[in-house]
Amino acid sequence: MKWSIRPSGAAAVAIALLLPAAARAQKQITKKAPPSSLMLLTQEETPVSLTVVSLPDGAPLLGSQGGWTLDLGRVSYAGIPATPNVAIERSSGSFVVSTEFGLMIRDPRQHPRTVSLLVFLEPVQSRVAIRIDGVTLQAAPQLLAAHIPTRVVTRHRLEIEIPASLAEDEKLVVNGIELSVVPD
């Protein structure tokens, strides 16, 4: 009896010892092969809105929902701007037409938050340099401002530097200043 029991006891002891080891091995295997997908923590659905706002000392803003027009009027190297609040600064090789405009980031749900504002140009203008707040616009998005609080009108300066060599009466077509709003 004793002889027959001994192996059973030994086996039981061995199983008892091996099981945790097997379990540990299983855990190690699990650690080595983590799930292939990141876990989603949260999604924020809070809406944020942006609109252009005319400023008292900026060029008049025309248009209505869906389209806004900031009309700088007819300008020339030598002339005086006909449109109020449009300035011209001249240098030897170019002149800069500038005005101010406002942007408002809004959160209709009144949830306080901040956003970043990126700006880029599509397509890139080869004949003129366009700057907003001193940032020369390029094809790649650039940060115009970060941590802009909602419900505040921010003031921005638009400058278009035009080479004096551009022919008189030539129409200047500048398309594609693009603003991109990204929550912080």
Next chain:
Amino acid sequence: MPSKTPDYQKRTRIALCLPLLVFSFLSLGRGQTTGTGVSPSQPGRLPDNRPMLSLSPAVVMTRGSFGQSVTQTLSLSNETPNPLAFQMVAEDVIVRDGARVFVPAGEMAQSIAASAVFSQKSGVVKPSSAVSIEVRLTIPVQTNIRAVVVIFRGTNAIRQPQSAVALTASLGTLITFNLTNDARLEAEPARVNASSASSNLTVSEWLRNSGADPVIPEGVAAFLNSSGKLVAKISFSLPQRLLPGERLEFDAECPNELPAGTYKVLCSFQYEGRDMTNATTFDVP
């Protein structure tokens, strides 16, 4: 060719008309706009409240490990009267000198944005319709990048019959990645700005994320008088996200007018299940 005077040899006359096409209600996230939300200082006209372009979700926060992937559906809704052509763009968001920088995909080694695979690279959203795009991002086996922005980049600039500059709007979703448990904040000494005739007393504190993962600190400032009694407790205004290396100032404004005396203010911030408190004393004359 135009005539040119000797004085203005290079005289240029150009008509500029700047249509700022802003899909005037560019919205991130779904939902109807219900209030004007306009600050009293707002100059100019009040814009229409109706959201016209919206992207959902606005922010996605994920947690996981290096080498893992995430697939996220982004929905762009167009309630404008015009079709919107777009191109999908992903950029890495990093921090340099304490401030965020947006870097085109692939410019940095270990770029996460470079791994972006879109179910549709470009398209057009017709008026009163929506489009859903899936983006799959894979975290490299080693990277210090913890955020990516995915942008619906508008490509249909409005062309006016006259010379024009068009300003179009695009929308981005921020996707952040918590890949380690290294969440650390460093605080500079709190500063107390005395109240004036036009402003309340404020407490300001610069926080810097010195860890490896994004954090969203939420803070409270508690004001104790000279006998240790709590006289005011206020929240720091915005629970703002700090990416690794990012540095921001958090403000708390005390609405109560404190009587003359010596006070201690305790500034406590909670983040990722951790607490950080520091204190400073100040006098109200």
